[in-house]
Amino acid sequence: MLLDQLRAAFQEVAESPSPDERFERSAGAYYEVELRKGADAENLDKKNSGILSGAAKRDAETEKLTAVLFVPDESLPVLETILEDYRAGPLTARDKPQHKSYVEPIEGIRRARLLSFWTDNPVALPDDPQAQIWWEVWCTRGFEGEVLEVLAQLECQIADDDYRLTFPETIVVPVFARRTDIEVALFACRGITELRRGSDTPSFFMEEERENQHDWASDLAERVAWPGADAPRVCLLDTGVNRAHVLIEPALAEADLLTANPDWVPTDNQVDSHGTEMAGLALHGDLFAALQDQGERPLRHRLESVRIMPADGFPPNEPARLGTITSTAIALAEIQNPDSDRIFCMAITNEEVSGERGTSWSASVDRAAIGRMEGDDANSPRRLFFISAGNVPAVMNFADLQPFENYPIEDPAQAWNALTVGGYTQKQIIDDDGLDGYQPMAPMGELSPYSRNSLAWVQGKTPVKPEIVMEAGNRARSVNGQSLVSCPSLELLTTGSEADRLPIVNFAATSAATALASRLAARLKADHPNYWPETIRALMVHSAEWTEPMWQRLQATDSLREKQRLARCFGYGVPSYERATASATDHLALVAQQVIQPYRRKITIEDGVKTYSKGFNECHYYPLPWPKEILEQYADQDFILKVTLSYFIEPNPGRAAAIDPQKYQSFGLRFDLKRPQESEIRFRAGINAEEKLPLGLATAARPNDSGWQFGPSSISAGSIHCDQWIGSGARLASRDLICVKPVGGWWKERGNKAVLEQQARYALVVTLASPDVEIDLYTPIAAEITPKIPVEIELTN
Incomplete structure (x- = not known):
């Protein structure tokens, strides 16, 4: 019976047409194997032949087990031989059939379907084949590249490396895709072992695991391979950093905690400070996946911090002195570590001051970037700056939002030589208490509700800003569409300034995006120590790609002028470490x-x-x-x-x-x-x-480009x-x-x-x-x- 079922299942697989004409069937197939009560699915593995078990589910009533088994076409005879030897081969020395322990637990074999891989609540699997959700695609290590290549060709949104979970034998990759895309992947590639709906969010650590945050943070700290003293640095020009945090201290020397005013404390000790939050993202990226991972996390860059915002009890900075304060902070960092490569990260803006025209602050940034700051000489370094675009106010009522162009980029983000960072979002899952029925304000891949733009600036006389966008989080909108709220599940996770009380916090907006961009640049600098700041900046922009919604908006118009306007919303897209380093x-x-x-x-x-x-x-x-x-x-x-x-x-x-x-x-x-x-x-x-034309060759207008x-x-x-x-x-x-x-x-x-x-x-x-x-x-x-x-x-x- 099992031989007939195996051959029938293979025949069904071989004769099935491709669900997408671009793809041929992989050199193997997935089968669903039904096992009796008490059986172990891993006993089906024949690793030397590439026969590997995957998702396993037990029926609550019968306690029978069903498991997915991948069998390469070339290894199908291995299974046939096992079954034939059990059926008719000579008995063992103990008068038992050969392969008894392998065959007898099997009660049925059939072709696997998508539902065979689904180990989540059946209700969570969409019925509509075109419905898009976040999937957790569980892959056998070593085969994930093949799986992701197919999903990329299907134009699915694949989460960056930072959001993937690595286990000894499995890699879990979040993918935003249609059900039909996943079915094509199951047809066209090997390596998928299990499917679940992407449902975990940062609220898990902020609500369910709030009391256990110290354990999670300590576990991650033990898995980090911390950088050496000569590694490139992200220099935070912010509100100071709490170095006592277990996820920061090994990468931030005490001597590298500086202040623009010697009377200020270097730790962010005030309400609404966000230097420690910036530090966590600039160092580790979004902590959500890293905390759950089990693998080593290599770190090849460090931190510096120069506080440029007043400590408690001191008057606010005078706007006219912001350029001078920034220049002082830059000089302090370079005097402290004159031989180090660094990326400057500044997520502080002159709120409600539009940056269309150059100001003393933005010009100071431009002057520092080219190495012409006061005190610089011919040997002074060029400097790469990342500056946040500023944030749209987090209003509570949708009716209070103004037209998009009324939220221009804030000073000093108009600096020509800096990379201005806006925000987009992939955050779509809301699971916070009390927000039943709420929907994400921004659709998948669209601009974050926090991100500002340069639409109102004079086109042709001002730079395209922001040049890039990074994850900045989302907001939630009520069922009636009128109320707007910020919530942990739509934000990023990072290090908290109150490390002894709450070491992990949620964080969002263009500050978060700017920290992520600085981290990416530092990683590139570690890979390419001979590249100039101008080159790292070029690679960042060059690696940027528009998300599908951005691309659709660009393609919807033939007007170059309108396309140029759209670039003033989302720049050149989302940069990628993989694309920036790939050749x-x-x-x-x-x-x-x-x-x-x-x-x-x-x-x-x-x-x-x-x-x-x-x-x-x-x-x-x-x-x-x-x-x-x-x-x-x-x-x-x-x-x-x-x-x-x-x-x-x-x-x-x-x-x-x-x-x-x-x-x-x-x-x-x-x-x-x-x-x-x-x-x-x-x-x-x-x-x-x-350049002179040869005799007899007349001048002519150049061809249209x-x-x-x-x-x-x-x-x-x-x-x-x-x-x-x-x-x-x-x-x-x-x-x-x-x-x-x-x-x-x-x-x-x-x-x-x-x-x-x-x-x-x-x-x-x-x-x-x-x-x-x-x-x-x-x-x-x-x-x-x-x-x-x-x-x-x-x-x-």
């Missing part, structure tokens, strides 16, 4: 760090009279070694070419700067890509007025520029040369040669991806280029 075979990244002299003084002698003029000095050309034969094979296949250019400007916040961005920036750079039908000669001549997401007109202000071009392999094959060229700035208007002829740094990141088909772009390119991208420097007019 996989189908996603090729080229990174360049270079020095350019934008301007020069020209001397012309005519009739013995010497004339001085000021103009552009040089532009840089980078040949892009595309594998043209491969691209031409996929002539109709779309490719994505993404370009990010990052540099730091020296600010000049005079009155004219509000009218003309070129009066604020010391210099500006732009990138330009050779058009599909443009010859290299014409491309160079179109950029450089001193369509296919960009935002277009050249979007790059008008700011010091980081990012855009992506989508086009066919045929059009891409000839787009093999990119130029970095200077535009105007106040350095160019100065007669002093020491100012005019300064050099500047920039970072350029170019990525080529084939999103819909697997194409090995890396191998042919790696065979042709040296580790560094060659740059050709050419003088301009």
Whole structure:
């Protein structure tokens, strides 16, 4: 009977059509095995043959067990042989059938269905195949990559590494997906052992486990591999940090607790302080998954803290002194640890002060970033800042909310050289006491209700802000839609300032998002110690991708101007550590760090009279070694070419700067890509007025450059520029040369040669991806280029 059932189940599997034409059936199948009372599902394992048990459920009335068993196609004969030997093989020395203990507990074999994997309450499984929920996808370790690759192709929202749970033999990955997506994954890949509904939230630690928080925090602290003293640092410019916390003390030296005012205490000891909360997120990320995990948590960066907000009993900071206080804090940190790499994180803003125009505070940040702070010299470092966009007030009534554009980004987040961080959210599950029927205010993947924007700023004269968004939490809306509340289940978990009483607290808004962004940058710096701050900043923005709701909004309009407006809400998307560090075979990244002299003084002698003029000095050309034969094979296949250019400007916040961005920036750079039908000669001549066309070749207007997401007109202000071009392999094959060229700035208007002829740094990141088909772009390119991208420097007019 069992042999017939096994063969019938395999036949059913083999003859079943694919639920999605993009995927073929995996080289194996899942079976549901019914076992008698008292049996152990793990006895079914034959690990040497790849036969592995998964989800197991016991019937409450009969106590019979049903278990999922994955059997590779090539190992099906192993099971058939076991059953055949039991049925008709010679008896053992004790006159018993062979494999008696393996076979006799089995009472039935059939093809597994999705419900076979479901170990949660059956009511929690959605009936609608298109319904989207958070799933816990339990995977056998070593197979999770195959599972996640399929789910990624299905455009499911897969939680970052920080939200995955790692156990000795299992990895649990939260996935926001439809029921039909999960069914496709079960058809197309191996490794799924169990499915549950994602239902745990931070409220578990804030309510059910409130009394046991110290045990949870201590367990995590024991699993952390703490960083050495020479690790990169996140320097918090905030309200101070409670170093006594078990999850902070090993990564924050007592000597690194500093204050901008020597009379202030360095610990956040006041109401509404949030330095310790920032510290936990900047160090560990959201603690929700980390607390439940069982694996080691390596940590490769440290903390510093400089208190810039007054301690209790001291008067508030004067707005006019905020820039000076920030500069003092930066100097204190660098004097304390002059040889350390650091990322500056500041989630304090001048509330209700819009940042459209440069202020003394924002200009101080810009000046510090480029290494021109008072007291800096030629050897002073460049500095990377992360600043929060500011928060929409947490009103209690929906009617009190103003139109979205009425919540502009707050000072000093308009600083050109800083990365301004807004918020989006994936938090959708509400399980707090007293909130039955409440729904998340922001849908999955949309902007957090806390996040501000730059919609009201003059487009074309102000930078795109925020440039990136990170998880900032959500809010809950009542059944009638009128009441709004903040609740732990829709927020992040972090370290609390009252470590002896409540070491774990919930935390949200753009402060939380800014701490997460700083952590990501510190991890990148630890991986790439030779990368400049400009380069880390470029990688952050370059790795950002829009969520599905953001992408749908962008695709809903053909107007480049409207797309540019949308970017002022959510920037370039959500950055990813994995994407920032990856250079996989189908996603090729080229990174360049270079020095350019934008301007020069020209001397012309005519009739013995010497004339001085000021103009552009040089532009840089980078040949892009595309594998043209491969691209031409996929002539109709779309490719994505993404370009990010990052540099730091020296600010000049005079009155004219509000009218003309070129009066604020010391210099500006732009990138330009050779058009599909443009010859290299014409491309160079179109950029450089001193590039002469050969005799007989008439001048002509440059071809239109369509296919960009935002277009050249979007790059008008700011010091980081990012855009992506989508086009066919045929059009891409000839787009093999990119130029970095200077535009105007106040350095160019100065007669002093020491100012005019300064050099500047920039970072350029170019990525080529084939999103819909697997194409090995890396191998042919790696065979042709040296580790560094060659740059050709050419003088301009």
